[in-house]
Every structure is written in structure tokens, then in C-alpha cells.
Amino acid sequence: MTVPSPKQPDMRILRWFFLVTDLAFILYFSFTAAGLIPVEYAYSDYTNPILVAWNWSFFPLDMMISASGLGAIYLHRKKAPAWKSAAFLSLILTFCSGFMAISYWAIRSSFLPFGERLTSATL
Numbered sequence: 001m002t003v004p005s006p007k008q009p010d011m012r013i014l015r016w017f018f019l020v021t022d023l024a025f026i027l028y029f030s031f032t033a034a035g036l037i038p039v040e041y042a043y044s045d046y047t048n049p050i051l052v053a054w055n056w057s058f059f060p061l062d063m064m065i066s067a068s069g070l071g072a073i074y075l076h077r078k079k080a081p082a083w084k085s086a087a088f089l090s091l092i093l094t095f096c097s098g099f100m101a102i103s104y105w106a107i108r109s110s111f112l113p114f115g116e117r118l119t120s121a122t123l
Contacts, residue, residue, distance in 0.1 A: 011073075011083070011087075012083060014072075014087065015073055015076070017027045018069040018070070018072060018073055018087070018090065019069075019070075019073070021064065021065070021066075021068035021069060021094060022069040022090075023066075025063070025065060025066045026063075026066055026117050027063040028062075029059055029062065032055070032095075043055070043105070043110075044108075044110050054104070058100075058101070059092060061096070062097055063093050064093055065090055065093045065097060068086050068087075068089045068090035068093065069086075069087070069090035069094075071086045071090075071091055072084075073089035107117050108118035
């Protein structure tokens with residue numbers, strides 16, 4: 001009797017999710033540092049120094065997410081088994097970062113999904 005091997009994650013699909021997420025974090029902080037995000041698309045109280053500090057407090061975590069995600073892609077290309085650990089770390093950190101941000105805005109009762117914010121900014 002042959003035991004089927006467990007299904008392995010398909011990096012062909014994951015790679016695109018990692019690339020989009022990791023490059024988006026890098027671009028977001030680059031655009032934020034350069035002041036290129038229009039206020040109407042930014043979070044509420046965008047110019048409040050406390051919220052600016054809160055936003056930048058995510059920078060180290062988000063850069064670790066990008067480094068581990070891009071590292072997972074690199075390790076997978078090199079056929080190094082460690083790619084799975086790097087990918088898992090990236091996914092855990094991404095969840096934590098997103099959960100922290102959404103929790104904060106939900107507690108403040110100012111959470112607007114992206115589509116609603118985009119729609120209200122264009123009206």
C-alpha cells in the first residue's frame with residue numbers, strides 16, 4: 001500500500017502574494033517618507049504626530065515581513081528547504097501587523113475598508 005505524500009505548498013502561487021505584499025510595504029514606507037501620499041487617501045488624523053509615530057512604529061516589523069518574504073522566494077529558487085520556514089515567518093508577521101492595525105482602527109471606530117475610503121475620497 002502506497003501512502004500519498006502530503007501536499008506541498010505551491011510557491012508558484014505564493015510567490016506572487018509575497019511579491020505584491022512585500023513590495024507594497026517597501027513602496028508604502030518609501031512614499032510615506034517622501035510625502036507622496038495625498039491626505040485624502042491617508043488614514044484619519046494623518047498629520048497628528050502621535051499617529052505618525054504609531055504608523056512608523058510598524059516600519060521595523062513590516063521590513064522584517066518584506067525581508068522574510070523576499071528571502072523565502074530567494075531560498076525557494078536556490079532549492080533550500082529553509083524557504084518554508086522563511087515563508088511561514090513572513091505569513092505570521094504579516095498577520096500580526098495587519099491584526100494590530102485593524103484592531104487599532106476598530107477600537108477608535110474609524111476603520112473604513114479600502115474600497116469605502118477610496119469611494120468617499122472621490123465623491
